[in-house]
Amino acid sequence: MKLVVQVKLLPTPDEAAALEATLGACNTAASDVAVMAREIGCYRNYDLRRHAYHGIKDDYGLGAQAAQHVIKKVADVYKTLAGNLKAGNYGKPGSKRRRKVETNPIMFRWDAAQPYDARMLSWRHDARVVSIWTVQGRLKQVAFTGSPDQIKAVETHPVGESDLVHRDGMWFLYATVEVDEPQVYEPDGFLGVDMGIANIAYDSDDTRYAGTKLNGYRRRQQRLRKRLQEKDTKSAKRLLARRRRKETRHTANINHTIAKSIVTEAARTGRGIAVEKLTGIRDRVRLRKPQRVTLHSWAFQQLGAFLVYKARRAGVPLVQVDPRYTSQTCAACGYRDKRNRPNQETFICRSCGVVAHADHNAARNIASRGVVSWGAVNRPHAA
Numbered sequence: 001m002k003l004v005v006q007v008k009l010l011p012t013p014d015e016a017a018a019l020e021a022t023l024g025a026c027n028t029a030a031s032d033v034a035v036m037a038r039e040i041g042c043y044r045n046y047d048l049r050r051h052a053y054h055g056i057k058d059d060y061g062l063g064a065q066a067a068q069h070v071i072k073k074v075a076d077v078y079k080t081l082a083g084n085l086k087a088g089n090y091g092k093p094g095s096k097r098r099r100k101v102e103t104n105p106i107m108f109r110w111d112a113a114q115p116y117d118a119r120m121l122s123w124r125h126d127a128r129v130v131s132i133w134t135v136q137g138r139l140k141q142v143a144f145t146g147s148p149d150q151i152k153a154v155e156t157h158p159v160g161e162s163d164l165v166h167r168d169g170m171w172f173l174y175a176t177v178e179v180d181e182p183q184v185y186e187p188d189g190f191l192g193v194d195m196g197i198a199n200i201a202y203d204s205d206d207t208r209y210a211g212t213k214l215n216g217y218r219r220r221q222q223r224l225r226k227r228l229q230e231k232d233t234k235s236a237k238r239l240l241a242r243r244r245r246k247e248t249r250h251t252a253n254i255n256h257t258i259a260k261s262i263v264t265e266a267a268r269t270g271r272g273i274a275v276e277k278l279t280g281i282r283d284r285v286r287l288r289k290p291q292r293v294t295l296h297s298w299a300f301q302q303l304g305a306f307l308v309y310k311a312r313r314a315g316v317p318l319v320q321v322d323p324r325y326t327s328q329t330c331a332a333c334g335y336r337d338k339r340n341r342p343n344q345e346t347f348i349c350r351s352c353g354v355v356a357h358a359d360h361n362a363a364r365n366i367a368s369r370g371v372v373s374w375g376a377v378n379r380p381h382a383a
Contacts, residue, residue, distance in 0.1 A: 001178075001313070003153070003177050003179055003309070003313075004176055006146065006172055007144045007145065007146040007150055007151070007175065008145050008146060008170065009172060009173060010142070010143040010145060011139075011142050011171055016171065018136040018137075019171060020111075021134065021136060022114070022134040023111050023114055023166060024111075025062065026060075026066060026114045027108040027109060027110050027112045027114070028060065028108075029060045029070050030112070031106075031107045033048065033074045034074050034078075034106040036052055037074060037078060043082075048074065053067055060135070062135065063120070063133055065119050066120065069116075073114075073115065077106050085101065111167075113164060115162070115164075116163070116164055117161050117162075118160075125155045127141075128144060128145070128151075129142055129143050130142050132164070144173065153177050157177040157178055158178045160175075161176050168245075181315075182315035183315055184316070185317070186317075187316075187317045189371065190271055190273065190370035191203055191205065191271045191272070191273050192204035192363040192364055192368070192370060193274065193363060193366065194362040194366055195275070195303065195304075197215070198211055200214065202359035202360055202362070203262060203265075203363050204360070204363040204364045205265070206360050207265075208357075209261075214250075217250065221246070225240065252302065255302050255306050259306035259310050260310060262307060263310040263311050267315075272316060272317030272318060273307060273311055273318045273319075273370075274318075274320075274321055274366050274367050274369060274370025274371075274373070275304060275307060275319075275320055275366065276322075276323030276326070277322060317374065319373045321369035322369065326362040326365040327358055327361070329365055330349035330354055331354075331361050332349065332354045333351055335349055341358050343358075344358065345358055347361040
């Protein structure tokens with residue numbers, strides 16, 4: 001399986017200037033190619049090369065590989081845009097926002113990430129430096145650093161394509177490495193995981209990952225952003241710029257911690273993991289207005305993605321199940337009634353009288369559906 005490893009570059013001022021010029025040239029070329037693609041209606045990578053390759057290579061001083069990556073980057077962005085349009089993420093056909101996206105060409109920031117392949121980037125792990133192509137020539141002694149795990153990953157595993165990234169005045173390489181994926185074992189049952197807002201996650205073992213502190217933290221950050229935006233001074237804008245990724249990093253750290261804990265418990269007990277399908281969660285969940293900001297700002301998809309890749313790395317089976325009615329169905333007797341859940345926390349079965357935490361009951365239903373789903377796929381002819 002493929003993992004993305006972040007390492008930090010430590011360029012000298014002259015090397016940093018060369019890297020900056022490289023990103024500027026590549027992204028200016030990408031913006032020009034995007035305009036050309038929109039004008040001629042050509043969006044496929046190989047077709048677009050016939051129209052753009054020689055022009056951007058000569059006009060911007062790009063190498064052959066860099067020019068091809070620029071064109072592929074444009075084609076990939078338009079492909080993503082087409083997928084978002086098809087999914088309705090830019091509004092209904094004919095809406096103002098959708099018309100703007102459909103008619104205007106895509107433009108790239110000067111410091112948007114630029115892909116590098118093995119011909120443009122090589123690693124010297126003994127000296128901990130990289131040799132990297134730039135528009136001002138090849139830089140052969142750019143130092144890099146990272147955590148012990150990151151350094152070990154790029155040293156011991158094959159490195160594929162990497163992205164050169166400039167962020168907050170620092171330079172990074174996001175390297176794709178190929179790691180061995182363990183064989184998935186036959187699970188002895190499933191650990192169900194219910195995701196929510198009051199509780200970020202609640203599993204079928206009655207372990208709760210409460211969201212009270214995190215939601216309070218996010219509300220404080222929201223109030224602080226509002227005050228700084230209203231102040232509208234240079235110092236306030238600088239503080240906003242410094243804090244813009246703080247909440248994102250905090251959320252990602254919590255998601256990593258929760259996902260690791262769930263995968264570790266499943267592996268320890270020889271079970272698989274069953275989670276609800278998160279596709280369309282924002283459309284099917286109905287909430288009061290004060291709760292909508294929390295719903296739309298919480299990274300459900302990120303937590304689900306962390307569970308998937310951590311489970312794959314550990315060889316833990318993971319299935320996604322239909323979450324409909326899991327909060328209304330009794331995990332003990334199977335009776336379903338929306339009145340079984342009188343409030344957010346409580347589940348009281350109107351048939352058998354079972355009383356439980358609503359999220360725990362839902363997690364148990366998800367675990368049961370995980371068993372059925374796994375059996376249907378992996379043992380379809382079992383008696």
